[in-house]
Amino acid sequence: MIRRIYELSSFFRSVIEDAVIDRNLTVTPFLSYPRGCCDMGSELLAQYLFENNIETEMINGTSKMDNSHHVWLCTKDEITIDITADQFNGQEGMPSNIEPIIVGNEAPIHKIFSYERIIEKPICLMHPIYQDVDWTNVRECKLCEAYHILLDKYL
Incomplete structure (x- = not known):
């Protein structure tokens, strides 16, 4: 299972990177991927994994050092999945x-x-469960836009 999750996650990260390089994924904050993309990147990966029969939860953790946050995924079997952790390379104390x-x-x-870790359920971004999306929420609309860009052009 870990190998399959790694392969799917690796492929999905490369898709995001390609879409950014191609200037197709210009939804904020992806232009600086992986910096500042842990929340939305994890949400998008959660959707992709869900479509591949892997359910996850989002972990939103806080650092005692400076109250900064980082978000990653975890399965019910406690497999950690993170495609943006390298954004912290070179930062002091990391x-x-x-x-x-x-x-x-x-x-x-x-x-x-x-x-102060918070466990959250990812938003379902795909039909037929669109009822999870709050269309008045800018973040959720950006997530849907980003996922559909990736789906239409890369997945």
Whole structure:
């Protein structure tokens, strides 16, 4: 299962990177991927994994060092999935050489964000369960737009 999740996550990250390079994914905040993209990137990955029969929850953790946040996914079997952790490479107080894709046990970077963790259910972005999307919420509309760009051109 870990190998399959890694392969799907790796492919999905490469799709995001290609879409950014091609200037097709210009939805904020993706132009600086992976920096600042952990929330929306995790939400999009959760949808992709869901469509591949892997259910996840989003973990939103806070760092005691500076109250910064980081978001990643976790399965019910406690498999950690993170496609944006490397955004912290080179930052003071963070581990060095953070892998771009983490699938498995929590990595040292996740332990930094262990203060006040919130577990959230991802939003379902696809038909026929669109009722989960709040069309008055700008963030949710951006998520739908981004996912459909990836779906139409890359997936």
